[in-house]
Amino acid sequence: MTATAEPLVERRTAPSSTLARRTRARGSSFERGRRRLFLPFVAPALALYLLFLVAPLAGTVFISFNKWAGSGPMEWVGIKNYTHIFQDPVFRQSFGNMLVLLLVGGFATFAISFVLTMLLRDMPGRKFARAVIFFPTIVPALVLSILWGFLFQADGLVNTILERLGMAHPPEWLASEHQFQMIVLGIVWTSTGFYTTILMASVDRIPPYLYEDCSLAGANAWQVFRHVTLPLSWDVVGVCAVLWTINSVKTFEFVLAMAGASGSLPPTNTWTSALFAYAAVYPSGGIPAYGASAASAVVILALVAVLVVGLRRLMRRDAVEF
Amino acid sequence: MTSLSTPLVPRSRSRRPVRVRRSGGWFRRLVASPIVWLVVAANAGVVVWILFSSVKDTRSILESPWSLPSSLHLDNYARAWTSGDFAAATFNSVVLVVGTAAATVLLAAPAAYALTRLGGRGSSGLTAFFAVGLGVPSFAVFLPLYVVMSHLGLVNNLAGLWLLYTATSMPFAVFFLTAFFRSLPQEVEEAAALDGASPLYVFWRIVFPLARSGIITLLILNVIQHWGETFFALVFIQDRALQTLPLALYNFLQTMQYSGADWAGMFAGIALVVVPMIVAYAFLARQIIDGMTLGAGK
Numbered sequence: 001m002t003a004t005a006e007p008l009v010e011r012r013t014a015p016s017s018t019l020a021r022r023t024r025a026r027g028s029s030f031e032r033g034r035r036r037l038f039l040p041f042v043a044p045a046l047a048l049y050l051l052f053l054v055a056p057l058a059g060t061v062f063i064s065f066n067k068w069a070g071s072g073p074m075e076w077v078g079i080k081n082y083t084h085i086f087q088d089p090v091f092r093q094s095f096g097n098m099l100v101l102l103l104v105g106g107f108a109t110f111a112i113s114f115v116l117t118m119l120l121r122d123m124p125g126r127k128f129a130r131a132v133i134f135f136p137t138i139v140p141a142l143v144l145s146i147l148w149g150f151l152f153q154a155d156g157l158v159n160t161i162l163e164r165l166g167m168a169h170p171p172e173w174l175a176s177e178h179q180f181q182m183i184v185l186g187i188v189w190t191s192t193g194f195y196t197t198i199l200m201a202s203v204d205r206i207p208p209y210l211y212e213d214c215s216l217a218g219a220n221a222w223q224v225f226r227h228v229t230l231p232l233s234w235d236v237v238g239v240c241a242v243l244w245t246i247n248s249v250k251t252f253e254f255v256l257a258m259a260g261a262s263g264s265l266p267p268t269n270t271w272t273s274a275l276f277a278y279a280a281v282y283p284s285g286g287i288p289a290y291g292a293s294a295a296s297a298v299v300i301l302a303l304v305a306v307l308v309v310g311l312r313r314l315m316r317r318d319a320v321e322f
Numbered sequence: 323m324t325s326l327s328t329p330l331v332p333r334s335r336s337r338r339p340v341r342v343r344r345s346g347g348w349f350r351r352l353v354a355s356p357i358v359w360l361v362v363a364a365n366a367g368v369v370v371w372i373l374f375s376s377v378k379d380t381r382s383i384l385e386s387p388w389s390l391p392s393s394l395h396l397d398n399y400a401r402a403w404t405s406g407d408f409a410a411a412t413f414n415s416v417v418l419v420v421g422t423a424a425a426t427v428l429l430a431a432p433a434a435y436a437l438t439r440l441g442g443r444g445s446s447g448l449t450a451f452f453a454v455g456l457g458v459p460s461f462a463v464f465l466p467l468y469v470v471m472s473h474l475g476l477v478n479n480l481a482g483l484w485l486l487y488t489a490t491s492m493p494f495a496v497f498f499l500t501a502f503f504r505s506l507p508q509e510v511e512e513a514a515a516l517d518g519a520s521p522l523y524v525f526w527r528i529v530f531p532l533a534r535s536g537i538i539t540l541l542i543l544n545v546i547q548h549w550g551e552t553f554f555a556l557v558f559i560q561d562r563a564l565q566t567l568p569l570a571l572y573n574f575l576q577t578m579q580y581s582g583a584d585w586a587g588m589f590a591g592i593a594l595v596v597v598p599m600i601v602a603y604a605f606l607a608r609q610i611i612d613g614m615t616l617g618a619g620k
Contacts, residue, residue, distance in 0.1 A: 033521040038440040041525075042448070045433035045492050052467065052489030053455050059466025070469070116361065119354040131607045132362045135369075138599060138610060140550025142568050143592050146575060147368065150585070157371075157387050193365075198615045250459045253552045253568075257575060277461040278553075290465055297462040304457060 057301075064294035069287045081295035091296060094271040097180055098300070101272060102248045102307075105184045109244065110237070112188065113195040117203050118225060120196070121211075130200060134193040141190070145257035148186040149174065179258065180270045187254055191247070195240050202236035203229055238315030245307050249300055250274060273300045369600065376593040380586040398590035402574070406587060408594055410563055411570035415549060418480060418566060422487040423544040426495050427537055429488070434499030435525055439511070449500050455493030460553040468557060478560050486558065487548050495540055501616065502536035503529070539613040542606055546599070567595050 064082070067075040085091040116133065120126045136144060151157045152173035162170040173182050206228065214224045230237070252274040258266050265279055273296055280293035375383050376398055378391045402408045437445045437452075467486065468477060476482025510532065514524050530537070552568040559565055565573065571591050578584055603610065 030515050030521065034440050037521050037525075038436045038445075041432035041436035041440065045429045045452075045496055046448075048429065048489035049452060049455060049492045049496075052486060053458055053463055053493070056463035056466040056470075057458060059469075060462055063465055116358065119358045123355060123358065129358055129362045131603075131611065132365050134607075134611050135365060135603060137614065138546045138603065139596060140552070140568055142550065142552050142571055143595055146571070146588070146592065147372070160387055194614070197611055201615060246457050246459075250461075252461065256552070257572065274459065274461045274553075278557075281465065293461075294465055297459075297465075300459070301462050308457065 060294045060297055062294075063290050064298045066291050068290040070281070070290050077291065081291040082299070085292050085295050085299070088292075090268045090271065091273075091276055091292075093269055094273050094276040094296075095299075097269075097271060098249065098251075098273045100180070101184050101187065101251060102245065105188050105248060106241070106244050108184075108188045109191050109195055110240070112192050113199055114225070114229075116192065116196045117199040118221065118229065120200060121203060122208075126200075130193075130197060134197050136190040137194040139190075141251075141253040142257050144186065144190050145254040148182070148189075148254075149258055152182055174258075176267050176269060179267070183255055183258055183270060187248070187251060190254075191244075195244070198236060198240055199233060202233040206232045234315065238311060241311050241315065242308050245304060245311065249304055252278065273297075369596070372589055372592055372596060375586070376589040378586060380584055383585045383589070384583075395586060398586040399594070401584070401587045402590040402594065406570060406574045406591055407562055407565065408567070408570050408591055411565050411567045412594065414480060414564060415567040418484055418487065419545050419548045421484050422491065422548050423541045425484070425488040426491040426544050427541060430492060430495035430499055430540075431530065431533070431537060432525065433492075434496050435503055435529060437496070438500050438503040439508075439529075440521075449496070452493050452496040456497060458493075460490070464554065464557050471558070477558055478564065480559075480564055483554065483558050483566075486554055487551065490554075491544055491547075495544070498540055498543075498613070498616065499533070499536060502533060506532055535609075539609050542602070542610060543613050546602075546610070549595070549599070571595060 063074075065076060065078060067077045067081070120129060123129070149156075152159075156173075158173065159170040172178070210228050210232075211224065214228060219227070251272050255266055255270055255272055255275050256278075258270060264284060266275070271279070277293045277296045277300075280289045280296065282288065371387075374391050375387070377394050377396065378389075379395050379398075382389065382392070437449050441448070471477050471482055471486070474482075476485065506529070510528055511524050514528050515521075519528070550568055551566075552572065555566045555569050556572070559569060562573070571588075574584075574588060574591050578588070
């Protein structure tokens with residue numbers, strides 16, 4: 001997230017320093033009053049942030065080096081939790097699922113978002129269309145997941161249509177070997193609106209005469225996209241990629257509720273890392289493994305950090321002035 | 323790509339008067355628009371379908387999911403409201419969400435103001451430090467939080483959850499409001515300062531009201547986020563009487579295995595969660611969309 005903050009941070013220094021200089025020139029008590037206000041204004045928010053996010057993060061790292069059942073004595077085990085989870089097929093599966101969601105789901109989301117963005121450009125009624133497509137973004141993931149599960153269950157909406165269309169044996173979408181694919185599909189469906197909206201805002205800033213020129217030169221849709229739209233919205237695509245990385249790693253409710261009415265955790269082959277971190281602490285039988293949960297969280301955080309920094313490097317290009 | 327776009331610019335200026343049809347011809351009219359409207363119709367259709375299903379009985383939901391409701395089964399709502407404990411959950415969620423949003427603004431607005439206007443050299447670094455918190459997922463912090471908060475009696479306690487929601491809102495709230503305060507003109511503040519207003523007065527009486535639109539957007543986004551928050555609620559609340567709406571939905575889903583699939587009640591519960599959002603969205607769509615995409619689109 002430093003990513004999005006950077007440009008803002010740079011911009012801010014200028015005006016406040018001119019104000020500071022001006023007030024300092026007056027040498028007023030006002031300036032002193034302002035400086036005295038800084039700490040009481042920032043302290044409460046900063047304290048909450050440190051206590052509830054930064055310190056627990058350090059705590060999680062600490063727990064990840066220990067064997068602990070949540071109560072009783074902790075036992076320092078070094079990196080054993082890490083070697084354990086990487087030998088654990090369930091963790092490997094959840095980690096792999098998370099990567100599939102991140103990469104395949106990410107690619108699909110971006111492809112669809114770009115297609116929608118291009119289609120929506122100067123279309124009549126685009127504002128309304130955008131608002132409707134955006135709506136799933138604000139609906140709780142739990143609701144979307146329950147709905148998605150209902151649409152695709154054995155006697156659900158999709159199969160009723162297929163049967164009416166004459167398909168005798170419609171596929172069992174939620175059979176355990178397909179279930180994770182359906183989850184990815186559902187997340188792609190619900191995320192598209194958000195990314196389409198961001199991309200639309202950036203594409204809108206591209207001067208229309210570039211597109212006019214393309215149509216005069218007889219460029220086809222792919223060429224227009226490849227040579228105008230994509231390069232001119234490249235930095236926004238980079239920000240979107242960072243956002244997608246962070247959001248897809250957080251995926252939890254959508255998988256959780258896909259278990260439907262089975263009354264327990266979903267089958268392990270649909271787990272993502274977030275679910276692994278949760279389930280290690282609330283196992284249906286056995287001792288809670290706080291260390292394994294913490295270790296998996298640390299692994300994911302490290303992955304996110306590497307990806308975000310890497311994406312920033314990869315997406316950095318000379319800005320195209322327009 | 324610069325190589326392509328730069329020569330285009332001067333050339334196209336001279337051609338500007340020539341009207342080019344931007345609608346793109348048959349492809350756009352016959353293929354593109356229908357695709358977009360199909361997606362739009364599917365999304366809107368799902369919402370309408372939820373509302374219809376919430377007043378049908380379970381058998382007709384399963385047997386003829388596409389039919390219009392033949393009679394109004396408002397008993398679905400009554401059942402969800404009473405036996406599904408949605409009454410208590412709605413109350414809890416409303417109190418929690420309103421309390422969280424209010425506390426978030428009261429703490430984040432002064433902090434963001436100080437970071438944009440009052441700060442010295444360290445404040446840009448501090449702003450970035452807050453922003454890093456946006457990338458921390460709940461599952462990476464819940465263990466130590468649970469351990470410490472249970473010692474303090476803040477687990478299974480709505481006040482504890484409120485504190486947790488407020489604290490974890492700080493990164494986005496501060497990030498959002500610093501961007502907003504930065505966009506406000508400084509002249510008014512300076513004029514007030516010249517008139518002898520104290521810095522505190524300037525903040526509460528001048529900047530805070532000036533920033534109203536940004537603060538309202540933040541309130542809305544905060545409410546939306548916690549209206550559907552599931553992970554922390556699931557971990558920190560065990561009592562049925564204390565559950566929030568997402569927990570009520572999740573528990574309802576889980577109990578369906580014992581009491582039979584009550585999809586009608588389920589959809590009534592979903593409607594209770596979603597309808598307030600639809601109403602809010604109908605009035606505030608632009609603000610919500612702009613707020614959520616801020617920072618990325620620039």
